[in-house]
Amino acid sequence: MALPVVTLVPAAAQMSDPTITTPWLVDAQLDPASCVPEEGTGAYETLKAYGAKPLRQQRIPREYFKMDAVERDARIWALRRELGDRLVVLGHHYQRDEVIQFADFRGDSYKLSQLAAAQREAEFVLFCGVHFMAESADILTSDRQKIILPNLEAGCSMADMAKGDDVEAAWRAIGQAGVDLKTVIPVTYMNSTAELKAFCGRNGGIVCTSSNASRVYDWAFERGEKIMFFPDEHLGRNTGVTKGIPEDRMVVWDPFKPMGGLTVEQIRDATVILWKGYCSVHARFSVEQIETARAEHPSVNVIVHPECRLEVVQAADSAGSTEFIIDTITAAPAGTVWAVGTEINLVNRLNAELPDKEIFCLDPVVCPCSTMYRVHPSYILWTLEHLVEGEVVNQIMVAPAQAREALVALDRMLAVP
Ligand code: SF4
Numbered sequence: 001m002a003l004p005v006v007t008l009v010p011a012a013a014q015m016s017d018p019t020i021t022t023p024w025l026v027d028a029q030l031d032p033a034s035c036v037p038e039e040g041t042g043a044y045e046t047l048k049a050y051g052a053k054p055l056r057q058q059r060i061p062r063e064y065f066k067m068d069a070v071e072r073d074a075r076i077w078a079l080r081r082e083l084g085d086r087l088v089v090l091g092h093h094y095q096r097d098e099v100i101q102f103a104d105f106r107g108d109s110y111k112l113s114q115l116a117a118a119q120r121e122a123e124f125v126l127f128c129g130v131h132f133m134a135e136s137a138d139i140l141t142s143d144r145q146k147i148i149l150p151n152l153e154a155g156c157s158m159a160d161m162a163k164g165d166d167v168e169a170a171w172r173a174i175g176q177a178g179v180d181l182k183t184v185i186p187v188t189y190m191n192s193t194a195e196l197k198a199f200c201g202r203n204g205g206i207v208c209t210s211s212n213a214s215r216v217y218d219w220a221f222e223r224g225e226k227i228m229f230f231p232d233e234h235l236g237r238n239t240g241v242t243k244g245i246p247e248d249r250m251v252v253w254d255p256f257k258p259m260g261g262l263t264v265e266q267i268r269d270a271t272v273i274l275w276k277g278y279c280s281v282h283a284r285f286s287v288e289q290i291e292t293a294r295a296e297h298p299s300v301n302v303i304v305h306p307e308c309r310l311e312v313v314q315a316a317d318s319a320g321s322t323e324f325i326i327d328t329i330t331a332a333p334a335g336t337v338w339a340v341g342t343e344i345n346l347v348n349r350l351n352a353e354l355p356d357k358e359i360f361c362l363d364p365v366v367c368p369c370s371t372m373y374r375v376h377p378s379y380i381l382w383t384l385e386h387l388v389e390g391e392v393v394n395q396i397m398v399a400p401a402q403a404r405e406a407l408v409a410l411d412r413m414l415a416v417p
Contacts, residue, residue: 076377091129092372112129124145131149132155132156139406158278177264206416211323212413234282247310260273303329337359
């Protein structure tokens with residue numbers, strides 16, 4: 001895997017330099033500090049492997065930060081026209097409107113992967129999402145196509161909670177606890193690095209999404225007795241509960257504790273071993289917020305993402321993937337009221353696009369996905385200007401051997417009925 005050489009300066013230095021304005025860093029939405037811990041998140045680890053320091057924003061020339069928004073957008077549209085069919089822009093639902101306006105297609109991580117794979121003609125796919133999504137797009141597209149992530153710092157704090165070495169160590173420890181590893185099926189959520197998808201590919205495992213997790217559990221239990229699920233503890237548990245697995249048969253592996261913080265008996269008796277990871281956005285939603293919404297809006301329908309904690313999912317009226325949330329609210333009768341437990345940019349967009357319904361976010365503090373938020377129109381302009389000049393910057397490439405193993409796990413998922 002070869003990433004371009006990038007020169008970076010600390011975000012703190014950018015912020016203290018009055019000649020540099022970084023509007024998205026000082027946007028009121030990014031307060032409070034509880035959104036996402038910055039250290040150790042995002043694409044830091046990947047960047048570190050290539051000698052870059054762990055910083056919050058990839059550095060691009062100052063003029064991009066200072067540019068008038070109208071002029072900047074006009075230049076992006078002009079470059080898009082110049083590149084024509086050579087370029088496809090994909091936008092994740094959690095991207096801000098200033099970014100999503102440029103997307104040819106919108107979707108959640110799974111839908112965007114499928115869309116990326118379907119773009120046989122496009123030479124370049126500009127992926128306005130986060131790092132693991134661009135990796136999956138690279139795995140699923142042809143070698144001829146180039147996947148570009150506008151800001152290399154746009155990672156996913158959840159994906160970063162399960163490191164390849166830690167998962168390998170846990171796998172070995174489970175074997176040493178006396179469990180026959182042939183009976184354990186590793187399942188990784190789509191929101192994980194290519195390294196973990198490859199781990200699943202070579203160990204008889206599979207990838208799942210929030211849409212098909214239940215069917216993937218069926219697939220796994222047809223082939224084994226136990227599931228090791230990572231990196232999202234909550235999606236793993238919520239899915240297990242829907243399959244009737246008792247909560248005490250689902251244990252949590254903490255990678256910071258010896259033997260994951262579990263006894264040998266707990267490991268042997270478990271039906272599902274969940275990785276201790278979570279989404280910083282969805283873990284914020286609470287039962288108290290649902291109670292408040294019901295008190296203030298007696299006719300409210302509460303719909304949440306399955307990355308929320310179990311008690312939140314159980315207190316809601318329905319739970320499902322981002323696409324499920326969009327489809328459900330879109331199909332609902334006019335005049336209905338919806339309290340939504342997912343990322344704020346999507347909730348605000350639904351509210352704007354479906355004015356016949358009342359739609360609001362469950363979390364009054366409003367926490368965006370701050371790693372998604374690192375994609376900004378200035379980065380889009382910077383990458384497109386390079387493309388037009390014949391230089392590909394910020395290309396995401398998965399090493400061929402790893403891509404082959406990851407594709408095995410992805411193909412197993414795609415074959416699940
Ligand atoms: S919303 Fe959560 S899972 Fe999705 S990219 Fe952001 S941190 Fe990762």
